[in-house]
Amino acid sequence: MSDELPGFTFLTAGKVRDLYAPEGHDDLLLLVANDRVSAFDQVLSRPIPGRAALLTRLTRWWFAQLADVPNHLADADVAVPEAVADRAMLVRRLRMHPVECVVRGYVTGSGYAEYRRTGSISGLPLPEGLQDGDRLPEPIFTPAYKAELGAHDENIPFETVVDLVGAETAEALRSTSLRIFAEASAIADAKGVILADTKFEFGDDAEGGLVLADEVLTPDSSRFWDAAAYASGRRGVGFDKQIVRDWLAAHWDGEGAAPDLPDEVVQRTADRYRELVELLTA
Numbered sequence: 001m002s003d004e005l006p007g008f009t010f011l012t013a014g015k016v017r018d019l020y021a022p023e024g025h026d027d028l029l030l031l032v033a034n035d036r037v038s039a040f041d042q043v044l045s046r047p048i049p050g051r052a053a054l055l056t057r058l059t060r061w062w063f064a065q066l067a068d069v070p071n072h073l074a075d076a077d078v079a080v081p082e083a084v085a086d087r088a089m090l091v092r093r094l095r096m097h098p099v100e101c102v103v104r105g106y107v108t109g110s111g112y113a114e115y116r117r118t119g120s121i122s123g124l125p126l127p128e129g130l131q132d133g134d135r136l137p138e139p140i141f142t143p144a145y146k147a148e149l150g151a152h153d154e155n156i157p158f159e160t161v162v163d164l165v166g167a168e169t170a171e172a173l174r175s176t177s178l179r180i181f182a183e184a185s186a187i188a189d190a191k192g193v194i195l196a197d198t199k200f201e202f203g204d205d206a207e208g209g210l211v212l213a214d215e216v217l218t219p220d221s222s223r224f225w226d227a228a229a230y231a232s233g234r235r236g237v238g239f240d241k242q243i244v245r246d247w248l249a250a251h252w253d254g255e256g257a258a259p260d261l262p263d264e265v266v267q268r269t270a271d272r273y274r275e276l277v278e279l280l281t282a
């Protein structure tokens with residue numbers, strides 16, 4: 001639904017979300033999630049029913065858990081169309097910082113690839129001999145520069161963040177990201193879920209205050225692993241896209257458009273999203 005929302009002007013589309021401006025409210029935005037899912041850098045053809053509503057519910061829940069962190073949710077008298085209400089967030093329009101504030105408690109994915117090449121991530125040297133999925137001695141802030149849609153974010157050293165946003169804001173981005181990660185990973189851990197890594201985005205409000213934006217601590221911005229599986233040696237058992245990834249790995253050579261997911265994979269994936277959200281928010 002890229003342009004049919006009465007009372008709202010379509011602004012742009014991400015992989016799995018659309019951004020609108022409420023007419024007559026220049027200080028607000030509407031983020032509308034959809035049920036599409038991306039894997040291996042492709043948006044898959046078959047939506048996962050209920051995914052958008054579940055992840056919107058999860059983001060709202062995390063914002064409430066992180067009550068000490070100012071966030072961009074808006075409490076405004078703007079009617080959100082019923083058709084998207086359960087998968088939309090009305091938010092304050094911020095001056096966004098062009099930094100993906102990534103925090104890693106474990107080394108995997110692109111971070112592990114960079115580590116293997118350089119012994120570091122975002123300029124932070126790491127101990128030798130780490131294996132994919134290892135827990136880091138302590139969570140690290142590994143920022144990235146926000147790439148254009150479809151391109152990969154580029155990991156940058158903290159010094160580059162300082163050049164981009166100034167020393168005071170850079171330090172606030174780092175300290176706030178690490179603090180939220182510590183709080184969120186403790187909450188997840190208590191429910192048998194490992195928060196391996198996550199990505200936050202921040203902006204400044206009209207008063208110049210730092211505000212947590214975008215979606216937070218969902219499977220779209222984070223890696224959530226089954227703690228019991230990890231403890232038994234099955235590393236990186238994701239809660240969301242593992243089913244999709246495993247099926248694609250077995251049925252696609254990675255060339256051209258990914259094949260349609262079968263009904264059974266779609267249903268099991270939908271169930272898995274629900275399982276994660278209900279586990280975390282219980």
Ligand SMILES: N#Cc1c(N)ncnc1-c1cnn(Cc2cccc(F)c2)c1
Pocket residue numbers: 012013014017018019029030031032072091092093094095096203213214215
């Ligand atoms: N969140 C937030 C936000 C804010 N509170 N103030 C100003 N700008 C943004 C903002 C701009 N781009 N995006 C990402 C994005 C892209 C495409 C679709 C989406 F739903 C979302 C977020």
